[in-house]
Amino acid sequence: MHNFIVEGGHALKGVVDISGSKNAVLPIICATLLTNEKCTLKNVPNIADVNSIIEILRSLGSEIQFENNTVTIQNKNLTLKNLSGNLVAKMRASILLLGPLLARIGEAKMNFPGGCVLGKRSVDSHTHSLKKLGAEILDEKKGLHLKAKKLKGTNIVMPEMSVTATENALMAAVLAKGVTRLRLVACEPHVQDLCRFLNKMGANIKGVGTHYLTIEGVKKLHTAEHRIIGDYLEAGTFAIASAITAGDVLIRGINPVDLDSFWQKLEDAGVELKIEKNSVRVKAPKRLKSVKMIKTAVYPGFPTDLQAPFVALMTKANGVSKVFETLFEGRLNYLFELEKMGAHVEFLNPHQAIIIGPAKLKGLPIASCDLRAGAAMVLAALAADGITEISNIRYIDRGYENFDQKLISLGAKIERVAFEV
Ligand code: EPU
Numbered sequence: 001m002h003n004f005i006v007e008g009g010h011a012l013k014g015v016v017d018i019s020g021s022k023n024a025v026l027p028i029i030c031a032t033l034l035t036n037e038k039c040t041l042k043n044v045p046n047i048a049d050v051n052s053i054i055e056i057l058r059s060l061g062s063e064i065q066f067e068n069n070t071v072t073i074q075n076k077n078l079t080l081k082n083l084s085g086n087l088v089a090k091m092r093a094s095i096l097l098l099g100p101l102l103a104r105i106g107e108a109k110m111n112f113p114g115g116c117v118l119g120k121r122s123v124d125s126h127t128h129s130l131k132k133l134g135a136e137i138l139d140e141k142k143g144l145h146l147k148a149k150k151l152k153g154t155n156i157v158m159p160e161m162s163v164t165a166t167e168n169a170l171m172a173a174v175l176a177k178g179v180t181r182l183r184l185v186a187c188e189p190h191v192q193d194l195c196r197f198l199n200k201m202g203a204n205i206k207g208v209g210t211h212y213l214t215i216e217g218v219k220k221l222h223t224a225e226h227r228i229i230g231d232y233l234e235a236g237t238f239a240i241a242s243a244i245t246a247g248d249v250l251i252r253g254i255n256p257v258d259l260d261s262f263w264q265k266l267e268d269a270g271v272e273l274k275i276e277k278n279s280v281r282v283k284a285p286k287r288l289k290s291v292k293m294i295k296t297a298v299y300p301g302f303p304t305d306l307q308a309p310f311v312a313l314m315t316k317a318n319g320v321s322k323v324f325e326t327l328f329e330g331r332l333n334y335l336f337e338l339e340k341m342g343a344h345v346e347f348l349n350p351h352q353a354i355i356i357g358p359a360k361l362k363g364l365p366i367a368s369c370d371l372r373a374g375a376a377m378v379l380a381a382l383a384a385d386g387i388t389e390i391s392n393i394r395y396i397d398r399g400y401e402n403f404d405q406k407l408i409s410l411g412a413k414i415e416r417v418a419f420e421v
Contacts, residue, residue, distance in 0.1 A: 003393060007386075012245045037223035039224050053091070098168050240306075248283045308373045320356050
């Protein structure tokens with residue numbers, strides 16, 4: 001077990017190269033299950049979630065090598081298995097195995113992924129489309145058990161614009177017989193990257209990047225090589241690291257268009273941006289301004305995954321900001337930790353809060369409560385007086401590759417220390 005010890009007050013300067021996208025690579029690794037031919041993925045981040053999904057695939061019989069950010073996968077002899085171990089229980093993204101397993105071996109059986117975090121509503125949006133494609137639901141109460149003799153293309157209106165439910169529907173539909181029309185799908189950059197990978201494997205998906213996809217089923221998919229897109233959520237986190245520390249950082253390796261709504265809010269805060277084709281230079285202003293409203297929404301709206309990092313910035317901004325987290329009710333919990341550090345927060349309800357800035361943050365021991373909250377706490381610690389000790393950093397390691405090393409290369413003082421449990 002490790003903690004981060006962060007000494008605040010150092011301006012970040014320099015260049016940072018962004019890793020491959022966590023939320024793109026997880027479904028893409030699952031999509032390789034759709035062929036028995038070898039697939040090669042480049043720019044794969046070496047993060048805990050990727051290692052977990054690889055371990056799950058290996059337990060199904062996949063042959064996988066992971067070296068130098070390149071993964072090669074061959075899924076020749078897959079065995080049907082009840083996926084019930086620790087990895088499935090702690091990882092929401094393991095639900096992404098449903099679609100490909102149904103399409104490839106006609107059956108999928110697993111415990112509920114992510115334990116209680118994934119409520120019934122979210123499972124419904126996954127099973128809804130798989131049922132329409134012809135899957136029979138044998139169990140959706142104690143766990144998930146689905147079977148399909150033959151998947152058949154049809155018209156499906158998704159019950160909500162869910163990222164992973166869209167990805168599951170897509171991965172089942174590419175090998176279904178006939179045409180599937182999927183309406184009201186999510187179109188986040190990682191969903192688009194999955195579509196591009198599937199098309200390279202021989203799938204026929206049209207409408208990529210929109211809320212309406214048409215999939216003409218094919219008999220077989222084949223080998224493909226793909227470079228995972230840069231992680232726009234990691235890029236947004238480093239943009240805030242620069243802005244909150246009075247820094248000046250060049251962020252490379254992303255498509256800045258993926259973050260339009262985020263850049264707009266950062267400019268509202270007075271941050272200077274130089275946006276190029278694949279990079280953004282982020283220079284902090286003398287005085288940060290508050291932003292009236294940060295309201296999360298599905299893409300291309302303000303990403304929920306950057307809500308906590310952005311609000312950390314607002315604690316240092318001059319004036320009153322309001323945050324409206326429209327997705328998870330637990331996603332404002334990190335504010336209790338920022339309050340301990342000296343942030344002025346008024347909670348309106350589980351989804352909304354007001355931040356009154358600028359606050360003088362001071363370092364003390366705090367605990368990370370999820371991946372993005374953990375990142376927000378590191379950002380607040382970089383701007384705080386004194387030393388902050390952040391525990392539960394395993395959450396941060398799930399989704400950020402070499403987070404501490406990248407920050408250190410920009411001038412941050414951050415140490416990873418081991419402790420006994
Ligand atoms: N929604 C909102 N507001 C938002 C975003 C989404 O109301 O700001 C709605 C969606 O329309 C959907 C519901 O909330 O009805 C649930 O979201 P979704 O099903 O899309 O979430 P998910 O597929 O379970 C993925 C990411 C999450 C990310 C969400 C939202 C992966 C593996 N996971 O989850 O990533 O928060 O989409 O974008 O892609 C993370 O990276 O830290 C993470 C949790």
